[in-house]
Amino acid sequence: MGREFPLIPRRVAQVSTTHRRIVTPIPVPESIPRLERLRRHEPASMGGQPPVIWHEGDGFTIRDPYGNQWIDFSAGVLVASMGYGHPRVVEAMRQQLATGLYHTYCFANQARIELVETIAALAPPPLEKVFLLSTGSEATECAMKLAFTYAIRNGHRGKTHFVTFENAFHGRTLGAQLAGGTPALKDWIPGSHPEFVQVPFPDGFRTPDTSFEVFERSLAKLGVAADSVCGVMTETYQGCNAQMFPVEYAQRLRQWCDRHQALLIFDEIQAAFGRTGTMFGFQHLGVSPDLITCGKGISGGMPLSAVVGRREVMDLYGPGQMTSTHTANPICCAATLANLRALADEDAVGNAARLGPILAQACASMRGAANGRIGQAASIGLVAALQFVVPGTTTPDHDTAWEVVRKCAESGVMLFAPVGVGGGAIKINPPLIISREALLEGLDVVADAVREFCTS
Ligand SMILES: Cc1ncc(COP(=O)(O)O)c(C=O)c1O
Numbered sequence: 342m343g344r345e346f347p348l349i350p351r352r353v354a355q356v357s358t359t360h361r362r363i364v365t366p367i368p369v370p371e372s373i374p375r376l377e378r379l380r381r382h383e384p385a386s387m388g389g390q391p392p393v394i395w396h397e398g399d400g401f402t403i404r405d406p407y408g409n410q411w412i413d414f415s416a417g418v419l420v421a422s423m424g425y426g427h428p429r430v431v432e433a434m435r436q437q438l439a440t441g442l443y444h445t446y447c448f449a450n451q452a453r454i455e456l457v458e459t460i461a462a463l464a465p466p467p468l469e470k471v472f473l474l475s476t477g478s479e480a481t482e483c484a485m486k487l488a489f490t491y492a493i494r495n496g497h498r499g500k501t502h503f504v505t506f507e508n509a510f511h512g513r514t515l516g517a518q519l520a521g522g523t524p525a526l527k528d529w530i531p532g533s534h535p536e537f538v539q540v541p542f543p544d545g546f547r548t549p550d551t552s553f554e555v556f557e558r559s560l561a562k563l564g565v566a567a568d569s570v571c572g573v574m575t576e577t578y579q580g581c582n583a584q585m586f587p588v589e590y591a592q593r594l595r596q597w598c599d600r601h602q603a604l605l606i607f608d609e610i611q612a613a614f615g616r617t618g619t620m621f622g623f624q625h626l627g628v629s630p631d632l633i634t635c636g637k638g639i640s641g642g643m644p645l646s647a648v649v650g651r652r653e654v655m656d657l658y659g660p661g662q663m664t665s666t667h668t669a670n671p672i673c674c675a676a677t678l679a680n681l682r683a684l685a686d687e688d689a690v691g692n693a694a695r696l697g698p699i700l701a702q703a704c705a706s707m708r709g710a711a712n713g714r715i716g717q718a719a720s721i722g723l724v725a726a727l728q729f730v731v732p733g734t735t736t737p738d739h740d741t742a743w744e745v746v747r748k749c750a751e752s753g754v755m756l757f758a759p760v761g762v763g764g765g766a767i768k769i770n771p772p773l774i775i776s777r778e779a780l781l782e783g784l785d786v787v788a789d790a791v792r793e794f795c796t797s
Contacts, residue, residue: 343389343764344743348373348380353751360402360779361753361786362410368392369407389758391750398425401775403755411755412783414771418757419611419724422638423683424772430641433679437672445671447664452674459681460635460647463620467629470655472648473669477610477636478512480646481574483663484632485516487650488572488604490657497602500571502535504560504603506542508762510580511608511634520574523762538563542575544584546717546728547735547762553593567601574606577622581761583726583768584719585617591626598631604654610636610646611724615684615773618694618722625721638773641680643673689773693723696780700725700769703784710788711795714741724770726761727791737765741794748790754783 350366350373357364368376372394380388396406401424404410416422423430437443437452445453457471464471474480485503492500505511509522518527519537540559543551560567573594578585598605605628612622613635623630631654636646644667648655657663667673684690697720704718704725713732719725729738729745742759745767749756759767769787771780 343758344739345388346390346392346747348376348392351751356753358753358782360410360412360782362408363751363753364408367409367751369394369405369409371407372405391746391755391758393750393755400424400426401772401779409753411750411753412771412775412779412786413755414749414769414783414787415755415757416638416770416772417642418637419616419770420637420640421642422614422616422773423641423680423687423689424774425642427641427680427683429679429683430676433675434643434672437675440671443670443672444667445669446666447668450669450671450674452671452678453669456669456674456678456681459678460649463681464633464649465621465624465629467631467651468633468649470650470652472655472663473674474646474648474665475644475667475670475673476512477634477646478514478517479665480610480634480636480648481511481517481520481608482514483648484574484606484634485520485572487632487648487654487657488574488606491604491654492571492602494657495602497571499569500603502565502570503537504565504570504573505537505539506575506579507539508542508544508547508579508581509539509576509608511574511576538565542579542584543587543590544579544582544717544719546582546584551587551590553590553597556590556594556597567597570601570603572604572606573598574608576608576610577612577626578617578719578721578724580611581726581766582717582719582728583721583724584717585622585721586626588626591623591628595628604631606630606632606634609633611638614638614681615690615693616722616724616770618690618697620690622721639681640673640677643670643676645670645673645677684773687774692775693773696775696777697722699777699780700784703788704769707788707791711791712797714738714795715791720769723773723775724768726766726768728761729759729765729767737761737763739764742767744794745787745790748793749786752786752790754786756787
């Protein structure tokens with residue numbers, strides 16, 4: 342379990358720059374009774390983030406009600422790609438609300454019509470059909486269902502295995518956790534589920550050998566015949582470590598899937614819509630998946646996710662057979678449409694590509710200055726992860742990662758709590774519209790915190 346941030350105010354240095362302002366102890370003494378109300382009425386699992394009450398958002402900054410302001414390096418959790426309070430998103434939601442329709446079930450609404458057209462136009466062939474859902478986990482479940490169904494409908498009843506990767510994260514529902522690659526997250530699931538298998542993720546750190554041979558060797562070791570696999574799913578970059586899937590591995594995996602009639606699925610819930618500096622993360626890899634799952638940054642904030650895929654796979658279920666109560670909610674669709682249009686018009690993807698090298702360079706410097714306590718610093722576009730470890734090992738060091746997050750929050754840079762293997766990684770993923778100058782300012786704050794806690 343991650344470490345909770347104590348509700349005890351700490352005197353911290355006052356900060357006043359164009360983008361950051363810290364004028365109170367953190368957590369703010371007046372906020373504590375309010376935060377305690379949450380702790381009283383919510384499950385403990387909802388704790389764990391720095392104890393700040395988010396009150397207002399504006400572009401890449403967030404403010405509490407007490408005069409403090411942060412540069413946001415979290416984008417919520419890689420969601421607010423166009424930042425907070427984007428006027429086009431706000432206006433789109435306002436206009437949709439004015440129609441009185443904030444729910445339409447599967448009845449058509451105009452925002453949905455334009456949204457599926459827009460997503461289909463953005464996705465390269467053969468991805469041409471779009472199924473809208475609400476959460477990333479739902480999209481994961483749907484993609485897996487389609488993979489199993491595709492095998493059955495094509496007469497391959499022996500294709501009972503679904504392959505994913507160690508340390509992968511695909512969501513918290515039952516199927517998504519079975520596909521996940523962290524054993525501790527699924528130790529609550531009774532029974533064995535040999536149909537879900539994980540192979541090492543080629544991250545070049547905990548799995549130094551990034552060659553495709555590891556995939557085939559691992560399946561063989563697990564006793565999984567290639568022809569029994571209905572689908573292979575991977576994050577385009579692994580969320581817990583920001584490590585991209587290697588190009589050659591991806592290309593050989595595509596060939597392998599073709600040879601064995603398995604669907605190749607990219608979980609693009611973090612990567613899609615610009616995070617990696619291309620519209621979709623898999624565009625770095627030179628392969629075409631059969632399905633992708635999208636969520637998070639697609640909408641910029643409203644709960645909307647999507648499965649996008651090949652026509653023959655997406656049409657496996659007939660009318661009324663693959664739906665969801667909140668599919669294509671009109672306010673979520675209107676917000677998402679406005680978000681995607683703003684993303685294109687403001688070249689947010691280009692901004693992520695242009696700022697990516699700055700983020701990468703800063704993370705490499707932090708690793709260099711960390712006395713071996715950052716084992717890996719991976720980054721692509723505007724997402725990076727610093728893996729804190731016990732020096733000389735790959736053993737995660739949650740405590741140091743946690744201190745860095747705390748110190749950043751106290752200094753006006755918002756990061757979410759450490760994630761990944763043993764809670765040892767901090768992620769840096771600001772809104773895609775962050776300015777160069779604010780990115781540099783925030784990175785200096787993180788670097789100072791790293792120096793402070795990695796002195797020896
Ligand atoms: C790569 C990836 N897939 C799936 C999910 C699940 O998305 P959600 O939390 O919206 O269900 C997440 C969430 O963090 C994710 O990062």
